[in-house]
Amino acid sequence: MQFEGQAIRVQKIDSGLYELIFDLQTEPVNKFNQLTLSELKDAVTQLSAVKDIKGVLFSSAKDSFIVGADITEFSSLFDRGEAGLVEKLLENHAIFNAVEDLPCPTVVAINGLALGGGFELCLAADYRVMGEKAKVGLPEVKLGINPGWGGIVRLPRLIGIDNAHEWICTGVEKRAAAALKDGAVDAVVAQEQVREAGLDLLRQCAEGKFDYQARRTEKQSPVKLNQIEQMMAFETAKGMIGAKAGPHYPAPLQAVKTIQKSCGMNRDQAILAEIKGVAKLASGPVVKALVGLFMKDQYVKKVSKGHVAKAAQxxxxxxxxxxxxxxxxxxxxxxxxxxxxxxxxxxxxxxxxxxxxxxxxxxxxxxxxxxxxxxxxxxxxxxxxxxxxxxxxxxxxxxxxxxxxxxxxxxxxxxxxxxxxxxxxxxxxxxxxxxxxxxxxxxxxxxxxxxxxxxxxxxxxxxxxxxxxxxxxxxxxxxxxxxxxxxxxxxxxxxxxFLVNRVLFPYFGGFSGLLQDGADFRNVDKVMERFGWPMGPAYLLDVVGIDTAHHADQVMAAGFPERMSHEGESVIDRMYSLERFGQKNGKGFYRYELDRKGKLAKRADDEVDALLESCVGAACEFTDQTIIERMMIPLCIETVRCLEEGIVASPAEADMAMIYGIGFPPFRGGVFHYLDEMGLAAFCEMTAKYEALGPLYQPTEKMQQMAANATKYFN
Structure with a gap:
């Protein structure tokens, strides 16, 4: 049997032994795009029909094995709706099930990265041999989804529930030693020996020295845990993983729930549970935001590679x-x-x-x-x-x-x-x-x-x-x-x-304005942290350093006086005059002291209210939504100004700068994604409520034109 495609080829090794080689001709790495999946389906169908077949080795002609699904193609499936996504996932599962059901033992030679769908293919095989420098993993939670090609089903049956929770819910890449220790692979060898070691194992399987059918049956059967063991494994994990992931990232907790639901099922039933879990997540906004960030990150890397190609080292x-x-x-x-x-x-x-x-x-x-x-x-x-x-x-x-x-x-x-x-x-x-x-x-x-x-x-x-x-x-x-x-x-x-500080200081301006109108800085911090920021504005100022912020605030006020200058003493001015510089000298909006681990711990400081009394207004209650709007509007408008003025070249680069530079909440996808999701018409309507607060709250003319035309920053 011979098969020669643009992504896969099959060659005969010995009598009855075949090697399926991934070698995507159009890309520097192997990935599961529609071409690769289609050829895999055809190749496995033909292999299944070979009468004297004794074993199949899966290998790669590239330095990596398979880096995962082609996200540029796969993300478009989310637009099909839940039913369309389920249909496509069933098609892909049928291909991987066919790999698992081949009428002979199968071995994968993992010579490099095997991530996401690439590792899920490895799990569908009977045995896995891994190079000492290779890495494997299921990083789907980082895109807001769960493994959807069998990872949720097969990995817990191979490495146990607790290990599977850690692998799937963190999305970390595992080195060879860790993968072997947990039982995700069967052998680790020197990098240059991966193929030969895989072939040797395949020959031993063909000779009957290993019971590949028993291994296969174990992977396709319910997990052997009684009800008490299941309760201990899952209920504890839900609490720990849910707390760590937080309310804005549902994928890790959904993974635990799907593993729990599917562990008592056989393979085909469990696969349906896995698909439903993925489809449920795919319909939410977090996936769209995180997949968008992945695409933007790829774009930024591409831009950088263009510069690097021209540069002297x-x-x-x-x-x-x-x-x-x-x-x-x-x-x-x-x-x-x-x-x-x-x-x-x-x-x-x-x-x-x-x-x-x-x-x-x-x-x-x-x-x-x-x-x-x-x-x-x-x-x-x-x-x-x-x-x-x-x-x-x-x-x-x-x-x-x-x-x-x-x-x-x-x-x-x-x-x-x-x-x-x-x-x-x-x-x-x-x-x-x-x-x-x-x-x-x-x-x-x-x-x-x-x-x-x-x-x-x-x-x-x-x-x-x-x-x-x-x-x-x-x-x-x-x-x-x-x-x-x-x-x-x-x-x-x-x-x-430049970009980041120019955008950050209108955000701090919104914070100062709230305090001048009577907001409690502790409440503002809590609201913005619930919104998704890693720390609220007061805490952030303490971390940046009040002296640093005071200097930058003066630079910004001189550079953009119509928007960023202010009359009277601001809270930043006041803190600076009191030499409360934040973490660097142990006192700012909060006080800081070393904990048992030697790390700075934030503590409440009861003196601060009296110290700020001269530059804040009478205490006033603000709704969470008002606080969010007054903080986010200046930041968003200034980011747009930077794009319109050519300070930053693209919305994608601006969004990544906000994520990487100031911790903009990733699940919200960046400033321009946030504006697109809200809609510029709705955003401009929202700003109208705050016209009296001045130019920081006034959208640009182009924003208003785009709002009238229902235009977005990203297609």
């Missing part, structure tokens, strides 16, 4: 300023394999930067995410220096000194004289104009902004800011370096606050 980096930020940049660069010089003007600052890097590495070591050898190698990539001696060999320099324009201009101008003519100089600034800083430089075309977010090792976003004279080559190299550091770079144009 950064082989040697440097950072100016060895404080917490400089140390964080040095750690991130070194941990990703890019050597970096860390320069400062005194030994104490150098030591602070090294201590920061060592602290982060020690945490990695403690959590088992690195070992002593890798830790030493990372530290050795950070070379502290008090001079510019080796800067002639540096490809890109990140300036990370104090946020003061005069100091930055002086340091940048001095550094430029020690760099090669084609070296890139980037300023890590959150508010200072790149065009203004460039005036002190002889080669402004080699200069741009590179705004890291604190803490550097955790925050995924880097704003790459283009000045008026910044060259394309400079942007390309900076994007390439940010990508090499494991960050998501988004290119924006220069303006006060």
């Amino acid at each position: 950064v082989n040697q980096a440097a950072v100016l300023g060895a404080g917490i930020m400089g140390g964080g940049v040095a750690y991130q660069s070194a941990s990703k394999g890019v050597p970096i010089l860390m320069k400062d003007i005194n030994e104490a600052a150098i030591q602070l930067g090294l201590d920061e890097a060592n602290k982060l590495l020690a945490g990695q070591l403690k959590r088992g995410r690195t070992d002593a050898a890798k830790m030493a190698a990372t530290i050795n990539r950070i070379r502290p220096t008090l001079s510019y001696g080796d800067f002639g060999n540096v490809d890109l320099v990140v300036e990370a000194v104090v946020e003061n324009p005069k100091v930055k201009q002086m340091v940048l101008a001095e550094a430029e004289t020690h760099l090669a003519d084609d070296a890139v100089l980037a300023s890590n600034t959150s508010t200072i104009s790149i065009n203004a800083l460039a005036k002190s430089l002889k080669r402004p075309e080699n200069f741009c902004g590179m705004h890291f977010f604190n803490p550097v090792h955790k925050m995924p976003l880097v704003e790459v800011i283009r000045g008026e004279k910044t060259s394309d080559e400079t942007i390309a190299r900076t994007v390439s370096y940010a990508t090499a550091m494991g960050k998501t770079p988004i290119v924006v144009n220069d303006c006060p606050g």
Whole structure:
């Protein structure tokens, strides 16, 4: 039997043994698109008809096995409605069931990533051999859905209920050792031996040394748990998983409920339960938002790849300023394999930067995410220096000194004289104009902004800011370096606050306005956290630092006086004058102290109300909806202004910047998705209630035109 398609081919190995090879010709990785599924169906049908068949090996000709379903195709199924989705899922299950029902033993050679539908195919086979560098998993909950091609049914029967809850409800990728320990795979071998080991196991099965039918029967039968065991397994999990997922992400809890419902059924009944659970989730708004974010993230990565393709590689980096930020940049660069010089003007600052890097590495070591050898190698990539001696060999320099324009201009101008003519100089600034800083430089075309977010090792976003004279080559190299550091770079144009801070401060303006009208900041925090923000505005200001926020607020007020200036003393001004800087000195809107684990814990501070009395209004009750509207309207309108003015190139990039930069609730899909879901007509009508609050609450003319034409930002 021979089968040759565009995604799959089948070849005969030995007498009665066949190999089905995934090799999607149109893509760099294997994925389950309609072409692959169609060819899999045809190939398995033909294999089922071979009279002398003794075994089938499933393998991949690419570095990955199968990375999952083609989300660009699969997401369109959600528009079919529940009945249409159920029909399509039944078709896909029939293909995977046919794999499981082949009249011979089956083995999968997992040589690389096998995720989502790719891993569900592995589960349909009788045995799984995994390369030591491969990863497997069911990440569907990250898109707001559940595994829908048999993962809910087969995985609990292989690895047990508790393990399946952890795998499915977290959506984590599992390395080979963990997969073997839990029983999800049967063997782990060296990467180059995966195919041969899989073939050897298949031959042993064909010779009758392993009872593949018993394994198959176990996968297709009800889970062997009595009622008490089921109650213990599921009721505890519901409480823990439901609490961790929260009310806005229903997929993890739905997975537990579906596993519970299906574990007492045979395969075909259980599959119907799985399909119904997926269809129920697919009809909700969270899936649309999270799938949309996945697509936007892919788009942002594609844009970055376009820059990287044009860029000279950064082989040697440097950072100016060895404080917490400089140390964080040095750690991130070194941990990703890019050597970096860390320069400062005194030994104490150098030591602070090294201590920061060592602290982060020690945490990695403690959590088992690195070992002593890798830790030493990372530290050795950070070379502290008090001079510019080796800067002639540096490809890109990140300036990370104090946020003061005069100091930055002086340091940048001095550094430029020690760099090669084609070296890139980037300023890590959150508010200072790149065009203004460039005036002190002889080669402004080699200069741009590179705004890291604190803490550097955790925050995924880097704003790459283009000045008026910044060259394309400079942007390309900076994007390439940010990508090499494991960050998501988004290119924006220069303006006060750039994109993220420009949008954030109208949000803080809404907060200050609420307090001036008598709102309780603690209640505002609670409402916005229930809305989905990781922390309310008062708590966020404490984390950002009141002194930092006060400085940025002045920059924004000077840059956009018609919208962002304010009369009198605001709550941010008041906190700053009282030197209540938030977490950095233990007191802000809340007070902070170390808990038993050595982490800063937020506590109520009864002194704050009296301290704020001079700049807040008489106590007034606001509905949750009013608080949400007064907070969200300024943020949304300013984000739209940034798009209309060309500060950010696309709604997709803006949405990802809001998610990665300030924690916009992912289940709401980003600012532009949020506006599309509400409808611009409804949004503009809502803003009319707050006309008296000033320009921050007035939509742009283009927004009003789009509202009149029922236009959306995303098709």
